[in-house]
Amino acid sequence: MQPVITSNDPDGTRHHVLVAGAGPAGLTAAYELTHRGASAIVFERDTIVGGHARTAVFQGYRFDMGGHRFFTKIRRVQEIWDELMGDDMLRVKRLSRIYYNRRFFRYPLQIGNVLRGLGLWNSFLIGLSYLYALAFPCPAEDTFEQWIINRFGRRLYRTFFKSYTEKVWGIPCDQIGADWASQRIKGLSMRKALLHAVVGDRSGTSKTLIDEFQYPRLGPGMLWERMADAIDRDGGATHLGSSVQRILRDGDQVTGFVVGQGDNVNTMTGSAYIGSMPMSVAVRMMDPPAPDEVLDAANALNHRDFLTVCVIVEGEDLFPDNWIYIHDPTVHMGRLQNFKNWSAEMVPEEGRSSLGAEYFVTRGDELWSMADSDLVAMTARELEQLGILDADQVVDGVVYRRANAYPVYDGDYKQHLQTLERFFRRFSNLQMVGRSGLHKYNNQDHSMLTAILAVENLFGAHHDVWAVNSDDEYHEEDSSRPAARAAGA
Ligand SMILES: Cc1cc2nc3c(=O)[nH]c(=O)nc-3n(C[C@H](O)[C@H](O)[C@H](O)COP(=O)(O)OP(=O)(O)OC[C@H]3O[C@@H](n4cnc5c(N)ncnc54)[C@H](O)[C@@H]3O)c2cc1C
CATH class of the missing domain: 3.90.660.20 (Protoporphyrinogen oxidase, mitochondrial; domain 2)
Structure with a gap:
């Protein structure tokens, strides 16, 4: 159980929570803490905030590190975006096509467009291959390849999924776990894509299919810069160019972060600790070192x-x-x-x-x-x-x-992740959050959600931060689930 902190201790002390990383998760943790009257100090290795969701500026042009759509069904996350951005959050129509074989295909797939692009004969074969997959599905669904073939047929898999997915992961699709497909494109199948092409996405549940999203007018970094300013205003602090280098511990209790750059380092102590650096990096920073089996698991996570x-x-x-x-x-x-x-x-x-x-x-x-x-x-x-x-x-x-x-969700990752999860769960005053902090393929909203829940734990809640991942997007409106309840969804 994490230490319970209150904003108005009888002796009037404000609690300092130390946070590693000023990406969406680390900043959200500090934002929620300062909102509640606690004090948060964020240490960020880089010289700008936002992590992968930063906006870089070159010659006056603004660039995302990969386009960052803002889309969420988590009420508290949406509230935070609204609080910070107001009218500076744009609503953007989505158009994203697939370039294949010197042609453009609408995504989500549209029947007429696919027929024109692939030709009647090829489309007919795709239809046949889909029917074959329906009649004779792969009995196991362990790999990305099997998962997609069962939903789209082998021919469409080869046309639209294989080459792109192998570019993304750099390994063959039969070595990629099905978890990735089920987390990223859950809710999408040939049947749904066809239905969407005919009547639109009425369910509103598939993130893959959404055709409008929000976007800060100066790029995603605008939101994270505003959040850092709000943290400062509310009595917290964000130290840029200040890397957490070691996590000092006494058994399962963290006793301090060693922070700084080069030889200029200090030991900082807090009432509680939140980490959003990659989990394997956090393991390697432990002082005294983590047990060998934990270090081996950290080194095997990709x-x-x-x-x-x-x-x-x-x-x-x-x-x-x-x-x-x-x-x-x-x-x-x-x-x-x-x-x-x-x-x-x-x-x-x-x-x-x-x-x-x-x-x-x-x-x-x-x-x-x-x-x-x-x-x-x-x-x-x-x-x-x-x-x-x-x-x-x-x-x-x-x-x-x-x-x-x-x-990466490769063949062995689950086993390694379990070892690491067991190790981190034992800590009484350290919580890992975010995308790499939990090794989950989380978008900004789910990365933020893990931080929101971690902060609630510091105020006496009992959320299982490890249970959050993108699967939850399909259950967020189910208020019986703890993560959804906590997020006010
Ligand atoms: C190419 C790409 C496209 C994406 N597109 C979208 C999208 O369209 N929509 C969406 O919602 N999400 C998108 N995401 C996901 C989104 O970027 C992540 O969910 C989010 O950035 C995760 O936030 P985080 O704080 O957990 O981690 P990060 O963004 O990784 O932030 C972690 C921070 O910790 C810092 N750090 C690391 N080690 C240390 C240390 N030792 N000491 C101090 N600081 C440290 C890092 O410098 C970094 O600033 C995309 C991601 C990528 C890579």
Whole structure:
């Protein structure tokens, strides 16, 4: 059980909760704490807030690290977004197509568009393969491949899912756990896609299918910067460029964070501790060290990394999509963002656009290690190859590398995660939150939810933060579930 803190202790002391990381989860924890009169101090390794959901600025152009849609069914999360953003939160129509075989396909799939794009004969074969999958489904659904084939048929899997998914994860689809599919595209099947194509998404339940989302007018970082300001105003603090380097512990009790940069380090103590750094990183920081089996599990947990080549280009209306999924296996690019279609204010000059070419990579591989100038040149070539623009329309570019972008759900991850979960659950005053902190493929809203619940635990609630993941999005309106109740959903 976590220490119970109150904002008005009889002796008048304010409790300091120490938080590692100023991404959506860490900041939300501090925001909720300061809202309740407790004090929170956030330590952030980088020099800007927002984690993966930051907004970077280059030559006055604003770039997301991957486009960040804001969409939630969690009431408290929506309230926070409303509190901080008011009219600065835009409602954006979604258009995101798939680029495959030199053609664009609407996503969610539309029957007429698919028929035209693939041709009648191919579409007929896709239909047959779907019927075959209905009649003879894969008996096991352990892998991504089996999960998709059972819902869409093998031929559509090969056309629209295989090449893109393998770009994202860098491993064959038969080695990717079905959990990822069920968490990310749960609620979507051929039947639903067809129904959506005919009558629209009436249930409103499938995140994959939503056709409108919210977006801060200056990019997602705008929200996280405002949240950091609000924390400061309410008596908390966010220290940038201040990394948590060691987690001091006495058995299952944390006794302090060693924070700072280089040799300039200090030991900070608090009434409670919240961590949003990757879980495996937190394990390796333990002092004294975690047991060997825990360290082995931490070392076996994998992340996929990500880099985005952001280019400023000549041209006003390059394509109407917010983003395009690039399924074409002849280019490395996995997704392409057009930021002015998220918010016009991302682009400061008329007659120009800014694009984010996204590459899914593994730290140290060829693309990750390539010089920035070579990556910009490669992106210009690939954009020309895809027919989006001529390479000489690219006037400038910058590369952002994001380590630990995607928690990998590979064959053994569950077993390792269980070992780590058991280890962290024992701590009486440390809670891990967020996406990498819990190794869950959480969007911003679920990352925030874990922080909201962790703070409620500090005020006497008994939420199981480990139980939150994107599966909950389908149950959030069920008020009998603790996570949903706590979030006010
Ligand atoms: C490419 C991409 C696209 C995405 N698209 C969407 C989307 O459309 N919609 C959506 O809702 N979500 C999206 N997400 C998910 C969203 O980015 C995450 O849910 C969210 O950023 C997780 O927040 P977090 O605070 O848990 O982790 P992070 O964002 O990873 O933040 C963790 C913070 O901790 C800091 N840190 C790490 N180690 C230390 C240390 N030792 N000491 C101090 N600080 C440390 C890091 O620098 C970072 O700032 C996307 C993610 C990616 C990668």
